[in-house]
Amino acid sequence: MDVPGGGPLRVAIVGSGPAGFYVAEHLMRRDGVDVEVDMFERLPTPFGLVRFGVAPDHEKIKNVTKTFEKKAASRPEFRFYGNVDIGKDVTLDDLRQCYHMVCYASGASSDRRMGIPGEDLARSHPATEFVAWYNGHPDYANYEFDLSAERVAVVGVGNVAVDVARILCRTPEELAKTDIADYALDALSKSGVKEVYMLGRRGPTQAAFTNPEVRELGQMPGANIRVLKEEGTLDTLSQEELDASDDRGAKKKLEIIQSFIDAAADSAKSKTLTIRFLVSPAEITPDANGGVANMRLVKNELYRAENGTLRPRATDHVEDLPVDLVFRSVGYHGLPVANLPFDDRSGVVPNDKGRVLDSSGHGMTGLYVSGWIKRGPTGVIGTNKPDALETVETMLADAKAGSLLSPTHSTAESARSMVASRQPNYVSYEDWQRIDNFERERGAASGRPRIKITSVSDALDVIGKSASGQP
Numbered sequence: 001m002d003v004p005g006g007g008p009l010r011v012a013i014v015g016s017g018p019a020g021f022y023v024a025e026h027l028m029r030r031d032g033v034d035v036e037v038d039m040f041e042r043l044p045t046p047f048g049l050v051r052f053g054v055a056p057d058h059e060k061i062k063n064v065t066k067t068f069e070k071k072a073a074s075r076p077e078f079r080f081y082g083n084v085d086i087g088k089d090v091t092l093d094d095l096r097q098c099y100h101m102v103c104y105a106s107g108a109s110s111d112r113r114m115g116i117p118g119e120d121l122a123r124s125h126p127a128t129e130f131v132a133w134y135n136g137h138p139d140y141a142n143y144e145f146d147l148s149a150e151r152v153a154v155v156g157v158g159n160v161a162v163d164v165a166r167i168l169c170r171t172p173e174e175l176a177k178t179d180i181a182d183y184a185l186d187a188l189s190k191s192g193v194k195e196v197y198m199l200g201r202r203g204p205t206q207a208a209f210t211n212p213e214v215r216e217l218g219q220m221p222g223a224n225i226r227v228l229k230e231e232g233t234l235d236t237l238s239q240e241e242l243d244a245s246d247d248r249g250a251k252k253k254l255e256i257i258q259s260f261i262d263a264a265a266d267s268a269k270s271k272t273l274t275i276r277f278l279v280s281p282a283e284i285t286p287d288a289n290g291g292v293a294n295m296r297l298v299k300n301e302l303y304r305a306e307n308g309t310l311r312p313r314a315t316d317h318v319e320d321l322p323v324d325l326v327f328r329s330v331g332y333h334g335l336p337v338a339n340l341p342f343d344d345r346s347g348v349v350p351n352d353k354g355r356v357l358d359s360s361g362h363g364m365t366g367l368y369v370s371g372w373i374k375r376g377p378t379g380v381i382g383t384n385k386p387d388a389l390e391t392v393e394t395m396l397a398d399a400k401a402g403s404l405l406s407p408t409h410s411t412a413e414s415a416r417s418m419v420a421s422r423q424p425n426y427v428s429y430e431d432w433q434r435i436d437n438f439e440r441e442r443g444a445a446s447g448r449p450r451i452k453i454t455s456v457s458d459a460l461d462v463i464g465k466s467a468s469g470q471p
């Protein structure tokens with residue numbers, strides 16, 4: 001691989017979540033490739049959804065960042081530029097001047113809507129906002145959720161819905177051992193929540209949650225779990241599908257769910273989580289003050305769609321579920337990226353194995369995507385590893401073929417001075433390590449993994465920088 005003018009292949013990665021750090025890792029571990037990676041992040045702290053998406057009571061999952069640290073971030077060819085907003089502080093044109101390739105790994109930061117009346121009433125929220133709030137994301141730290149509510153509906157049965165339901169059901173003692181944001185620990189410890197309903201529009205074997213996650217719901221010290229017999233028993237089409245399948249995971253999932261039917265309730269547990277199936281919210285209606293009071297549910301039946309999947313269809317049967325708080329957890333959705341083509345419907349940047357495609361379907365030189373902005377908001381953290389590898393293979397094949405941007409300032413130092421001129425208070429990896437240590441030391445005093453800093457200015461204070469941009 002020859003870079004015009006010699007020197008290493010210089011790559012900018014936009015976003016420091018799993019999609020970004022696996023691209024960095026794959027690039028830097030490749031034998032015979034002389035590469036330098038600069039990773040940009042809008043917030044002062046790295047790791048995206050590992051820090052702000054993974055549930056606080058799933059600490060072990062966050063260990064993926066240790067591998068990244070060992071295999072990529074600690075190497076001299078790697079630089080981190082936190083607190084730099086690509087598209088605002090630094091433009092794509094700026095990046096084009098300094099790098100041979102730019103890979104966007106900026107995720108899918110918006111949420112899907114249900115499209116029903118009452119969705120925007122007070123006390124009806126996207127689950128993504130609640131997740132970002134309890135994880136201490138600076139953009140959401142000032143949000144308010146009325147946790148005096150006793151009855152909560154979580155719409156959807158994916159892993160995000162499971163996280164939200166589980167966090168609502170955890171005891172204060174359980175939460176106090178985690179890195180949940182301090183304000184969320186306080187609010188959840190005082191919460192009035194007694195009943196949580198997770199609402200699946202299809203049946204048990206179509207539920208999007210994974211088996212370890214749903215199993216964990218049956219093991220909570222503070223909450224009983226319940227599945228209604230008529231909803232946990234398979235309809236004929238699902239049963240036929242399961243019988244004809246050798247998917248052991250689906251069979252296990254059904255077994256776990258059915259173990260919750262008629263599960264003995266422990267009166268010492270103050271909360272109940274009910275997982276419902278074959279119901280869709282049709283309307284949310286307000287109380288006298290305009291807040292959520294009731295959710296009208298319509299009972300569904302399944303039918304086989306043209307593409308062969310089992311889809312839900314409303315029946316005439318409706319039911320009212322009185323609830324005071326609603327979280328819709330029906331999936332994330334990507335947002336457009338400045339200066340890149342975007343497919344609004346699927347919420348992704350059109351691409352071929354990671355190479356960004358223009359509106360005529362031609363590859364755009366030097367521009368790549370990885371992760372949710374490439375494939376949509378699906379998969380667990382590990383799914384990003386092969387996904388990033390695919391993008392890296394495309395990048396390296398293009399580099400070998402000489403398809404590169406033509407930077408005029410192609411050294412690490414010229415890139416650093418460009419960034420410093422646009423955002424003097426950028427956060428380096430060493431700065432982040434100081435923030436990390438500060439959080440961990442604060443946490444150690446109370447037996448917690450860390451106490452997160454939840455504002456940009458507080459994070460910058462720790463490293464002696466200021467949010468206003470003046471060093």
Ligand code: NAP
Nearest residue numbers: 114156157158159160161201208329330331332378379380
């Ligand atoms: P998801 O897995 O796509 O689940 C979305 C859920 O919403 C599905 O149950 C879906 O039902 C339902 N839904 C969609 N539209 C609906 C509507 N209009 N009305 C009612 N229900 C509707 O999305 P997610 O839970 O946001 O998770 C995103 C990704 O992150 C997933 O791949 C997930 O596994 C991953 N994640 C993993 C973990 C973990 O590993 N612990 C934690 C969090 C997230 P249908 O199936 O019928 O469409």
